[in-house]
Amino acid sequence: MTAHLNVRGDVAVLVPAAGMGIRLGPGGPKALRLLRGDPLLVHAVRRVAAAPSVGCIVVAAPADSVDFVASLLAPIADVTVVAGGATRQASVSAALAAVPAAFDIVLVHDAARALTPPELVETVASAVRGGHGAVIPVLPVVDTIKQVDISGVVLTTVDRSALRAVQTPQGFRRDVLVKAHEAAIDDHTDDAGMAEKLGVEVHTVPGSEAALKITRPFDLAVAELLL
Numbered sequence: 001m002t003a004h005l006n007v008r009g010d011v012a013v014l015v016p017a018a019g020m021g022i023r024l025g026p027g028g029p030k031a032l033r034l035l036r037g038d039p040l041l042v043h044a045v046r047r048v049a050a051a052p053s054v055g056c057i058v059v060a061a062p063a064d065s066v067d068f069v070a071s072l073l074a075p076i077a078d079v080t081v082v083a084g085g086a087t088r089q090a091s092v093s094a095a096l097a098a099v100p101a102a103f104d105i106v107l108v109h110d111a112a113r114a115l116t117p118p119e120l121v122e123t124v125a126s127a128v129r130g131g132h133g134a135v136i137p138v139l140p141v142v143d144t145i146k147q148v149d150i151s152g153v154v155l156t157t158v159d160r161s162a163l164r165a166v167q168t169p170q171g172f173r174r175d176v177l178v179k180a181h182e183a184a185i186d187d188h189t190d191d192a193g194m195a196e197k198l199g200v201e202v203h204t205v206p207g208s209e210a211a212l213k214i215t216r217p218f219d220l221a222v223a224e225l226l227l
C-alpha cells in the first residue's frame with residue numbers, strides 16, 4: 001500500500017474510534033493500540049482509503065486526542081477528525097454530522113476491524129449503490145448457540161442455520177442513516193439495528209474472516225498472525 005492515498009469516490013466512510021477498549025486490557029484507547037508498530041486505526045484507514053469508491057473519511061476520535069489522531073492519519077489520506085461521544089452511537093452521530101452534503105452513500109466502519117480488506121468496502125458500497133437502503137456484511141455462525149437463563153442453565157438450542165455474525169462496514173443510503181440516528185433512543189451496538197427499528201429492510205452480503213473485530217488480547221494475537 002502506498003504512503004498517501006487521495007480519496008476520490010462517491011462514498012463517505014465514518015470510522016468510530018473513540019472507545020476505550022477496556023476488554024483489551026489497560027493501555028489507552030483501543031483504536032490507538034499498536035499492531036505490528038502501527039495503531040489499529042491506521043491499519044483500518046489505510047484499507048478504507050484503498051477502496052476506489054471512497055471519497056470522504058470521517059474519524060471520531062477520543063475528545064482529548066483529536067489533533068493527535070489528525071496528525072497520525074494525515075500522511076495516509078485526507079481525513080476529517082471529530083471528537084467522539086460517550087457511546088459508539090454518539091460517536092457515529094458526530095461523524096455523520098461532518099459529512100459533506102454531496103455524499104448520498106455512507107458506510108460506518110469500526111476502527112477495531114483493522115484488517116478489513118478494501119474489497120469488502122467495495123462490496124457493501126456497491127450493494128447500496130444498487131438500491132439497498134441498508135447493507136451489512138455477515139458470516140455464518142460456526143458454533144452451536146444456546147440460550148441460557150440468568151444462572152447459566154440452558155433454556156434452548158437455537159437453530160444456527162438462520163443465524164449470522166455481523167461485521168462492518170455497514171452501508172446506508174444517507175437519508176436512512178440520518179433518520180435512524182434521529183429516531184434512536186436506546187444505545188445500539190450497530191447502525192443496522194437502528195435502521196431495522198425504522199422498518200428498513202437490511203440486506204446482507206458475504207463478510208470476510210479478515211474483518212475480525214479486535215476486542216480481546218487473543219484477537220490482537222490473531223491479527224498479528226494474519227499480518
Ligand code: C5P
Nearest residue numbers: 016017018019086087088091110111112
Ligand atoms: O466497544 P466496541 O468494541 O463495540 O466499539 C466498537 C467501535 O466503536 C470501536 O472502533 C470503538 O473505538 C468505537 N467507539 C466509539 N465511541 C465510543 C465507544 C466505542 O467511537 N464511545
